[in-house]
Amino acid sequence: MDTTIIGHRTPRVDGEHKLTGKADYTVDWQADGMLHGYPVPASIAHGVLETLHLEQARAMPGVVDIFHHDHFPELYRSPSSAAHQDQVSEVRLPFEDERIYYDGQYVALVVAESFEQARAAAHAVRADYRQEPGAVASLLDTEQEGRLLESEGVCRGDPDTAFDQAPVKIDHTYHIAAESHMQMEMHATLAEWRDGRLIVHESSQGVVYQHKALARIFGLPDEQVEVVSHYIGSGFGNKLFMWPHAVATAAASQMLGRPVKTVLPRQQDMESGGNRPASRQRLRLAAERDGRLLSMRHDSTTETSFVHAYVDSLGSATPSLYACDNVTISQRLLEVHHGTPCPMRAPGETSGIHALETALDELANALEMDPLELRRRNYNRSDPAKDLPWSSKHLDTCYDNAARRFGWQHRDPTPCAMRDGDEFLGWGMATASWGAMRMSCAARVELRADGSVMAACGTQDIGTGTYTVVAQTVAELTGVALENIEVRLGESTLPAGPLSGGSMVTATTLPAVAAALRDAIDALKEAATGEGGAFEGSDPQRLEIQAGALVDQQGTRVGFAEILTTLKLGSVNGEGQAAPGDEKRQYSFRSFGAHFVEVRWDPGISRLRVSRVVSSIDIGRAINPAAARNQVEGSIVMGLGMALTEKLDYDPRDARLINNNYTDYIVPCHADMPDIDVELLDNPDYAFNEFGARGVGEIGLTGIAAAIGNAVYHATGKRIRDLPITLDKVMTL
């Protein structure tokens, strides 16, 4: 499809709102008579809450009520089903029993007239616990294996025999520390009941899901619940499914008959608002001497909590990435005593691809082969996991282009061989990949008598640019200028749209918007060719759309606005649905890319810095190349943190989180930024959807930590198999 707006850089349509403060984030919402909630977190991770001492807190200024185990309404649990879209992050209801399952679990919610009063009173609540021994702080601190999840296992060929008989093999275990999402905007809820109807503003990546889950929990018909999330200061996955603070806040509001707003402080957000689980992965790879893979075995264990069984599927990409006949993956799950993990940007595969791409680097060393060459030798042209051709795969171009831009041909393969003054240079690379997903979606479009167009969908813009790409789609298909297009998202009352997760919003939403738009245009044509219409008597099929007008074969053009006003119509409406179809049986859909990284290691002062990243990524069509590039660059920065500094530190003695703030949990800062050079290939994947887009929010994070770790090996000769690669692991003690 030839396009003039899709595939071109346009400024964000919501940019002005964000710059001027008009963007209404959840915390910005005020309601008449609104109260403030502040949760009281448990200060043990494993045991029983014996007594809560509330007298002092109750007597403090502004305190209205304190909710806890003996003072909370009876609610239902959500079935937490993905299929029924009522999935929640934690199935246990707040204050449900007196057991403490993790550090930071809410033992009470203080509600007061002001935020400061609620916080002061929350600090004044004292609790007696009966602490129990044996809290498991982290997968990294225990030998426990966890339970095997049969459903996650995959096996093809005979990997064990192939491994045993292979001439070259490696067998290593990799650990990754738990990470925090560290999204800028805290989890926040404003709940309000109007005539028995529950209205919730939430910083949410899934208004439809939260709406359904709340309806189940409060035993309400779906129509009695409304969830609004117009702007989200990002979530990276921890706002996909509802957390207990929202349930507690809605219940408090119901009990008190006044709106209640709860904004989590950073500490609680990090303790109980989701994390990427720590993982242990054993990789066994075997190859022919020419590099052809003979066997791949990927065995993973990840964490979940005692209140929810979240599974981060680590091995899911492994069977698809390379040509190999003998592959097996397995997954185990271990309950630990800290807050429930949840999806975090490119969940599962970020960790899994890290281990696989590090193991491949180790295999390349064992083979004395260039690591890029090893990947090329095992290139596949169809998906061996599904036995289907790839819809559109251009990873070879990514390898070529990124290697050339990086200067990979100048690499001396010997570790510690490339020097610049006091520093050793290390060059490493890795493959990136993320599956392309698409869900069903509904949308509505209104062509209005004032010449404007409104498009609406119950998905949300989590900062990635969904408002903009929807507007671009409308502009592309109607020729109406972007400034005359209104996009409405983030309300559960709109036609149901997808979660903002899995990099699927663009591919899911735009076809539905296009369908709704076509429906509206059909309605417009019908009106225009009907009685009193501008094209009365003409064949609607023969009218074309140009720049916000209908044009007939004689070249007569009449603008949408004029057509509608002439007929005294305020608007015509269209509804649309779109869903994945038969294509799934014909093709496998996945995005690919390559990262090349340079690190600098100064052994005299143990300083390790990433100095250069060159990435080439194929995501099909980038609807808005500026926004798409931004996603990849942001992912690279996130990968830098994962590789070098980020780690949730749970005290092994009692499983309490020690670094629950932005100072002690180290994310990269400006001074850490390398030179980042991102190329996006532009190969529209029309087998996937009419716009050729596969999504871009996550792929950039996959492989980046491995590329960094591989570069560290090249610079230092040390293979650090546990993330993060902090200087104490690399330095000579």
Next chain:
Amino acid sequence: MRSFAFTPAESVGQAVSAQGGDGDAAYIAGGTTLIDLVKLDVMRPARMVGVNRLPLNDVERLDDGRLRVGALVTNTELAHHPLVTAHFPLLSQAILAGASTQLRNMATTGGNIMQRTRCPYFRDAAAACNKREPGSGCDALDGINRMHAILGTSEHCIAAHPSDMCVALAALGATLTLVGPHGAREIAFGDFHRLPEDRPDREHEIEPGELITHVTLDSPVEGAGAHYLKLRDRASYEFALASAGAMIAVEKGVIREARLALGGVGTRPWHAQEAEQALRGQPPETVNFEKAAGIALRDASARQHNAFKIPLARQAIVRALEKATQAATDS
């Protein structure tokens, strides 16, 4: 956050009498340490006396070459002050290696000297911490102590002193002027921060109600080169794992004067006086820097997670001395 009464003072006398030596009252300057800890329920003053309006904002050169700095001069002003960049570059470098621009704009000279440790157990009101609650124990000893000190520790506390500015002050030499209910007095900077010993809650040689009004830097070392090197997990906006502030003056091929202080590794700003002594009269060569580092770290003792700080501090010392030598002019 609990409520507190706030009294802004206009003069030193008024501030001191408003504070009144009351253990429940605190001076507040930039607030970047204090408000943070009040929000965490770790510091709990019932009253705060605002000192930001006191006329303690001057940086002046005294006749004897010393530099007198008002306690309310912000970290940003001090780091960029022409007298500091010209004559005390170590101080400028150290300040700029700390915190962030926004924090340095708020942070004051007096507040920086008084800042509290970043030990996570100190900041967690539910943990055992002798510094926060004397006698409650120390969760850091056998806990996550990667950031903790290796010099000057005791079995009661191993918290690292977090300041960068104070490392430079320790190396440069300075005198503090304190004004309290019983009048004014002076104390050498090197005597101001206490070792934790069995009373880690008593961090400073300061009497109840005393206010720091000035810091007076010793006269600069003529011809010295200076270098502050801070090693940390990320490139900026992060406390030191180990840092070294070094000054070297060379005359006829040997070290005439050496100054060395360490950050991130000591329970207080760590002045390595013996190492300085060992350097004087020696040629400015790496072997001698390594020897000096060995002396400075001779008594270092590590816990489970911070043993790497010993070699890291050694590296910081050697490289800082090398860079200071390069910056020195041989006369």
